[in-house]
Amino acid sequence: LPLPAPLAAKAGAKSRSEGYSIQRSEREWNYVLSPEQYFVLRQGGTEVPNTSPLVIEKRAGRFVCSGCGTSLFESSAKFDSGTGWPSFAAPLAGVEVEAKNPLNAALLGAEVRCRSCGGHLGDVFQDGLLFQGTPAALTGKRYCIDGAALVFEPSDGGEAVIGAAPSRQPELPSWLQPPKVGRTA
Template identity: 50%
Template sequence: MTKIQKSETEWRSMLSPEAYRVLREHGTERAGTSPLNHEKRQGKFACAGCGKHLFDSKTKYESGTGWPSFWSPVSPEAVGESQDNSWFMRRTEVHCADCGGHLGHVFPDGPAPTGQRYCMNGVALRFIPEGTG
């Protein structure tokens, strides 16, 4: 059960159409389209749906996939995971632990120290530069 409950009408009114499609309908943005893929400043990445701090810039790396990638969330409690068997493959979906918004997927081919690649949709995240909030 997610901590933040809103009606679909409320979600639609507060999110852009693309953010709604990704966060609420489990969509995927086109690779290479997010400005966050090239974000190099220090700061945090929060859920675009509810503002929960999910990832830190210290764990962001260039995976070459076209989506913002991280080797770890800020804490295990920040995100939830579930099995995704769509597109004729088995993947692990990652969602915001507070609002349940779909963020992307995690794969076991990331760098040390975790070996994980949290491949996130940029439209599902909001970047907050260090020192601004």
């Protein structure tokens, strides 16, 4: 079905590269980001649920963009949605919502991007009231964010946690593993 004129005008997506304060070529983004970060941030992909270490991160701190370091979410807004992706009730000023189509945004969610670099972060849904007892019940919103788009910086000054799942080398079956060479006890 064709969209009514006002909705059709808003259906075109804003570019992920034009109009943002941080500018890099796609070649530069490909160089500075891991393959998973590039897939999510620059291509608008979605990571496999429950693969990011940030799903279970509960310490006090701040979540920043893995592409440019812009502050996106406070840990106090994070809650367990059971979806397999880090979820937040409210963003910081570094987040922008790209509503391509207002009707779709209300029903299916709207794209969430980094306000500084335009990187795709995830989606925001208007179902926060379903999560009673969480910060989302107060805002009515659930920001469902790909962990690969985030880096967690703990308040205590500890080591930052990169949200992209670590690459794992597939383990070879025992019959394909090279023989062990060396001294035996």
